Amino acid sequence: MIPVLPPDLCMHHTVAMTDLPPAQTVQVPLAPMGAAAVVTRLVDATETVAGKPVRLPPQPELEVQEVTLAAGETLPVPPGLVQRHALVRSGALEVGTTSARAPQRFTAGQWVLDDGLTPWRAPGTPGAEPARLLVVSHVQRGRGGQGAQALLPTALPTPSPTLLPTPSPTSLQASVRKPGGESLNESMKESLKEPLKDPSNESSPRTSIQPLLHTGSDYTGHPIQMPDGPLRVMVHRYEIPENATLPWHFHPYQRYAYVERGRLQVEDRNGLRQVFQAADVLVEQRQVVHRGTNLGQEPVVLLVFDYLPENTRNHTTLAEPI
Numbered sequence: 376m377i378p379v380l381p382p383d384l385c386m387h388h389t390v391a392m393t394d395l396p397p398a399q400t401v402q403v404p405l406a407p408m409g410a411a412a413v414v415t416r417l418v419d420a421t422e423t424v425a426g427k428p429v430r431l432p433p434q435p436e437l438e439v440q441e442v443t444l445a446a447g448e449t450l451p452v453p454p455g456l457v458q459r460h461a462l463v464r465s466g467a468l469e470v471g472t473t474s475a476r477a478p479q480r481f482t483a484g485q486w487v488l489d490d491g492l493t494p495w496r497a498p499g500t501p502g503a504e505p506a507r508l509l510v511v512s513h514v515q516r517g518r519g520g521q522g523a524q525a526l527l528p529t530a531l532p533t534p535s536p537t538l539l540p541t542p543s544p545t546s547l548q549a550s551v552r553k554p555g556g557e558s559l560n561e562s563m564k565e566s567l568k569e570p571l572k573d574p575s576n577e578s579s580p581r582t583s584i585q586p587l588l589h590t591g592s593d594y595t596g597h598p599i600q601m602p603d604g605p606l607r608v609m610v611h612r613y614e615i616p617e618n619a620t621l622p623w624h625f626h627p628y629q630r631y632a633y634v635e636r637g638r639l640q641v642e643d644r645n646g647l648r649q650v651f652q653a654a655d656v657l658v659e660q661r662q663v664v665h666r667g668t669n670l671g672q673e674p675v676v677l678l679v680f681d682y683l684p685e686n687t688r689n690h691t692t693l694a695e696p697i
Contacts, residue, residue: 418610428605435513446499455515456491466506505580588656605685637675
C-alpha cells in the first residue's frame with residue numbers, strides 16, 4: 376500500500392490547483408531544498424471542439440508527432456484514430472471544415488482536442504505560413520502499428536502532374552528509439568521522405584511529420600490504462616529549476632510528459648532510473664511512487680498531459696518521504 380500524506384500536506388501540489396483557471400500559475404514547493412517549480416495550467420477540457428464528451432478505449436496506443444502542415448493541406452488521419460490533441464506552435468489551424476458550419480480557427484499558443492472525425496487544415500494558399508503543431512493522438516490498440524507510416528499524407532487528394540512526390544536529402548529522420556517506445560527500422564525511416572514538393576517553388580514550406588513516440592505502454596512496459604467513462608483532459612507546463620528534485624509522489628491516473636527543454640531523471644523507489652531530454656516523451660507509471668530530478672544547469676520545462684475521470688482534477692498525490 377502506498378503511504379499517502381494527509382490532504383492538507385498535498386494542497387500545494389494538487390488541491391490548490393483545483394480551481395486554477397487556464398493560463399494561471401502556481402508555485403509548487405520542492406523537497407528538500409525549498410525551491411519552487413512554476414506550474415501553469417494550459418488546458419482543462421471535458422469536451423471536444425464538437426461539444427462531445429472525451430472518451431478513450433481502456434488501453435489505447437499513443438502516437439506523438441511534431442508536424443509542419445503546409446498551407447492549404449489537410450492533416451492525414453492514422454488508422455484507428457479515436458482522439459487527438461494538439462498545440463498550435465505557430466501559424467493557424469482550421470478544424471471542422473463542413474458545410475454545416477464554418478471551421479474553428481486555432482492560432483499560435485492555442486490547443487485543440489477532437490475525436491478524429493473532423494478534418495484539420497492549414498489555411499491559406501501554397502507558400503503561406505504553415506501550421507506547426509505538437510500532436511498527441513490515441514489510436515485503437517493494434518491499429519497504429521505502422522507508426523509514422525500511417526501518418527504519411529496518403530489521404531490527401533492525388534497530386535497533379537506538377538506536384539509529384541519527390542525524394543529529398545533533407546527528408547525526415549525518425550528517432551531510432553525513444554524511451555518506452557518502439558524502434559523505427561530502416562525501411563520505415565526511408566518511407567518518411569517529405570512529400571508534396573512543388574518544383575515551381577523551392578522555398579514553399581512542405582508538410583512534414585516527425586514521429587517522437589509510438590507506444591502502448593509506459594516506460595517500464597506496463598500498458599497505458601485510461602479511466603472508464605467520460606474523461607477530463609488537463610495540460611500543465613512545469614518549469615523545474617536547475618538541480619532541483621521533486622518530492623516523492625504518484626499519479627492515480629494516466630499521465631504523459633513532453634520535454635520541451637532540459638534533462639530530467641525519473642526514479643522510483645525500486646531504484647529504476649531513466650533520463651529524458653528535449654523532444655522525449657515520457658509515459659509515466661500509474662500508482663508507483665517516483666520523483667524527478669533536474670540534471671542540468673538550466674530549468675527543465677515539461678508539457679504534462681493528464682487523463683482523469685470527468686469529475687476529478689486530482690492528478691498527483693504526495694507520498695511519505697523516505
